[in-house]
Amino acid sequence: MSDQEIRNYLADHKVPQFIDQFVLSVIANPPDDWKQSMVNMVERQERAAGKGAKSAPAGNAEPEAATSLKFSYEDPFAGGDEAPAYCQKDPTIQPPERQIKPKTVHSPDIVTGSLMKKPQVMKDLCTTVSARFNHAANKCQSQCKVIQEKCNQEGKPFFDEKFWFGKRTTMYPKGSPPDCTVTEPHKVQRAAELYPGAPLFADGVAANDIVQGAIGDCFFVGAVSALASCKAEYLKPLERLFVFSDIKNGIYGVMFFKNGGWRWVIIDDYVAIQQSPQGDTWPQYAAPGSQPELWPMLIEKAYAKMHYCWDAIDGGWSRYALEDLTGGLAYTLDLHKKDKKQYGTFPSKFQELNDNPLVVLGCSVGWHVKDGGGGAAGRAGEEGTIGGLFKGHAYSVLTMHTCSDGQAFVRVRNPWGNDAEWKGAYSDGSPEWDQNPLYKRELNPEFKDDGAFWMKWEDFSIIFTDIDVARFFRYDDVVFTFYGAAPEKDFVERNVFILKVDQDCPEALFTVAQDDPLTSKQHSVRKNGKFKGMMLSVWELTEAPPKNFEDLQNYFGQKTQTEPVAGRTSSKQMNLKKGWYCVVPRFRNATGIGYYLRLTVPFTAQMSMYQWDEGPAEAQDTVTAQSNAQQVPAVGISALHPSEKGGASLGVQTSQxxxxxxxxxxxxxxxxxxxxxxxxxxxxxxxxxxxxxxxxxxxxxxxxxxxxxxxxxxxxxxxxxxxxxxxxxxxxxxxxxxxxxxxxxxxxxxxxx
The missing domain is CATH 1.10.238 (Recoverin; domain 1)
Incomplete structure (x- = not known):
């Protein structure tokens, strides 16, 4: 019998899908111990039980909890150094592509994304945060409208054949690792049909609106959840990413920040689904939380497409995902050692971070934390640890509150959105709430199996010691961006930048970032690429720079620099006094690596900047930047909700x-x-x-x-x-x-x- 004949037989006999996958897996790669392998499969299935908004149940059946199969890193079917057997061929999808194409608008020639340019070939520019976003968003909207017009003419929805679940290159290309946790898709359905009448966004966004599915992208879902709880909701940092949406035709244009600029992808609304024997269906990957809405499924799909395939987002870092979502910058605090004195001892400094409306926080359990009895493995091989929490897993910081008696609490969320929560003091339903009615009255805890929970600061700060801090920018801030390639030696003319500050600027933020391996077209590079060591040095000049480059170092005064890092970005905020500065990105063993240098300042700043080998005549300046930014049309959303007419303008304008x-x-x-x-x-x-x-x-x-x-x-x-x-x-x-x-x-x- 063929694989498909086996699947059909199992489906006809109402065998649960996870047993279906078990049988097919052992046929492909028989384990030594069948009984133990079956036990492992059942345990993984139980741990994978998620929770989210369900589509309409079949008949009178009650919708069941989503049962997303999640292969762990110890999966016996992974086959040693190779990816799981199912990753080595194209998935078999129902309905197949040949049935979908006649009913849809499709073509391999349809443009569905901006070019992913390397930093070294991009053009230097200085503009505002909003103009930078709007420039790319206008291009995305324009192409979406081309597709929309064709759909309306033919009376058919859009089908993106370039990013189809039935292609191995879309799911898990050659080079996918043995620990791949992207579960095999079998069935697809349009999101608009899975949740009939559901809007793109239902009543704005909230942290519990998105639930992680059967792929190990907790880093991304956690970042999205954190951004959804952002206090600067008036900026609509999450909603604005959907610059175009047409629910009827299934066309969505979504923005992400990559390699120093905003990029866009256009996707259809086909999503992988799972189905119970009774016919109830739910999304196989990210799903909406408490109420039906479309954006949770679509933003995950768009993020996978931005990186060429689903396996590219199977594992990652929340801080990088937050940068991709906001266009800001992110860094990690170590509350266990390096940053313990400033942020991990007393809650006041952490409270300041939490209260900043332009800051979003994520967290993860420190690797130093020892198992305290909650050591069961997680849904993607995460290592169990103290109090029901997991190592190697990304959580979101939703808020922090200091009670009237001075006791601080932190509210955290697990992107699984189920009962995999903190089980210690002040967990959901714990006796401490009744023992301390003051905290219960002031925090008003909700005891739900939704992944969200409260922790005392003293517990949080010794368990969640890896804190991802992401800061995004006001939309009218001015941004200088210079692109280049790392030279063999740092101090050469094309790698030296001169900054002239005409009036004091206390809020100048420098960022240097290198080419992201995830943007490579080679999947092996996306999964195994490493960042090089880098830092940024800034010297005050004692006077205006000389004409001869050889004399420049004689003018060096006080030096400020970032800590050396082997990561994607490094940043430093400085209080710039009026005068001249020399800025030099520095790299270790990274000759030819693309990078960008960014300086972000308030719209009131007065300064100019140029690359030494281009000279002051090519300087970028804040006055010209603001003038040019006014020429870029602000972008609005085409359909936040089916009932809206004419589009809804979002917070990407300088001042609505x-x-x-x-x-x-x-x-x-x-x-x-x-x-x-x-x-x-x-x-x-x-x-x-x-x-x-x-x-x-x-x-x-x-x-x-x-x-x-x-x-x-x-x-x-x-x-x-x-x-x-x-x-x-x-x-x-x-x-x-x-x-x-x-x-x-x-x-x-x-x-x-």
């Missing part, structure tokens, strides 16, 4: 509210004694920074009023007009853009307009 109101007229600005709008913007930002001492990027109402008093001299109507404007236009914490809008409306009220 200001655009809606028109801002202050030149007459009002001049009436305040301010010469022009640019000067007005600088004064507003300076007032904001004067109160935002901690650099959190957000002010509450009291702080906002203090900043406003710094902006304009005291007048009797100031407090009254500010209160009215804040209550109407402010929502809790406000960022610099929203603060500017409140200032606008307050001044308009003061002037009687």
């Amino acid at each position: 509210k200001g655009e809606e109101s028109g801002g202050l007229s030149q007459a009002v600005i001049e009436g305040l004694g301010i010469p022009n709008k640019r000067k007005f913007d600088k004064m507003v930002q300076k007032a904001f920074n004067g109160v935002d001492k901690g650099g959190r990027g957000a002010l509450d109402k009291v702080q906002g009023k203090e900043a406003f008093k710094k902006f304009v001299s005291r007048q009797p109507k100031i407090a009254e007009c500010f209160d009215q404007s804040y209550d109407k236009y402010g929502k809790g914490m406000v960022d610099p853009i929203e603060f500017k809008d409140i200032v606008n409306h307050t001044l308009l009220a003061m002037s009687g307009q």
Whole structure:
């Protein structure tokens, strides 16, 4: 009998799918101990039981918990140094491609993604964060509309034959490792049919909206979950990634940040599904959480396509996924050793990180933590450890709260979205909650098998000692980006950059990053590529740089540099004083490796930067950057919900509210004694920074009023007009853009307009 005949026989006799896969696996590679192999398979199946929103059940049957098979790293069918047997051939999919194509719009010539360029061939530029995103998003939208028009003309949905579940190259290409945990797909269905009437986003986004499925991408699902709980929800950092969506035709354009620029992919809405003997179906990979919505399945599929195949996202680092999702930068804190004194001893510094609306946090159990009785293996071979938690597994930090008596708690989420939670003190339903009613009243815990749980700071800080910190940028920040290839020697003309700062800038963030192996077209490089050692050095110059390169080092003053790392990115925030600087990316044994150098500064900054061998005539500057950014159209979403018409504009504009109101007229600005709008913007930002001492990027109402008093001299109507404007236009914490809008409306009220 063929594999397919065996599958059909097992399906006809209502044999559960995991036994189906067991039988096929042992046929391909018979184990020495059949009984123990079956026991291992059943145990893996039980551990793999996830939880998520289900499609409509067949008949009157109750939907069961998703039972996603997850091969562990110790899988007896992996075959030594080779990938599991099923990874060595094309999956057999129902319905097959030949049945789908006649009913869909498809063509190998349809463009479904931007070029994944290497950094060394990209063009230097200086623009704003929003303009950089919008430039790529406009291209994505344009191509999506081409596909949409063809679908509407033919009355058929879109089918992306370039990224089809029935191709080994899409799932697990040659070079996939023995520990591949991408489970074999057997059936597919359109997401819009799996969840009829479901919107792309249902009531915004929340951490519990996405549940990990039968692939070891906890690093990505955890990063998405953390971003969904971001406090800067007014920036819509997750929703904005879907720059185009057409639910009817199954067309989705999704953005990710790779190799120093925003890239896009276009996907269809076919998803792999699993099915019970009763006919109930659920997604095989990422699934929606408590309610039907489409984005959790689609963002995972788009991320896999961005990296050419599903196996490319089988294992990874949350900090890199957060950079891909935000375009920001990320780093890891070590609360066990290196960063214990500053962040791991007292909760106040960690609380500052948590409270920053532009920061997203992930966490994982430190490898030093010893098994305390919860040592069962995880769904993808993760090593069990203390209190029901797992090593080698990515979790999300949802929030942190310090109670009125000073006791700090951290809320964490497991991307599995089930009962695999913390089992220690203050876990779901533990007796400590009743013993300390103060904490129960102030934290209001929910005891659900949803992967989320509370921990005391003292427990969290000694178990979750690897903390991924991702910071993303305000959309009106200015970004200098220079691209190049690592030279044999660091100090050569094409690897030296000169920065001229025309006024003090306390928030300058330097980043150097190298070519990501995951962007390689060779799967062996994607899975085995290594990062080279690198760092960044910045020297203050004692005066303007000389004409001769050989004399430059004679002008070096104080030096600042990042720690050497062998990772994708390295960064350093600096307080730049007015003057000249020399910036040099430095690499170890990395000749020819592509890299990019990025400098991010507030929109009020005044500076210019150039590569030495191109000279000052080719300098990029902040004034030109903002002027050019205004020429890039802001992007809106085509269909956040089926009922929406005309698209919904997202937070990628410099200031939505200001655009809606028109801002202050030149007459009002001049009436305040301010010469022009640019000067007005600088004064507003300076007032904001004067109160935002901690650099959190957000002010509450009291702080906002203090900043406003710094902006304009005291007048009797100031407090009254500010209160009215804040209550109407402010929502809790406000960022610099929203603060500017409140200032606008307050001044308009003061002037009687």
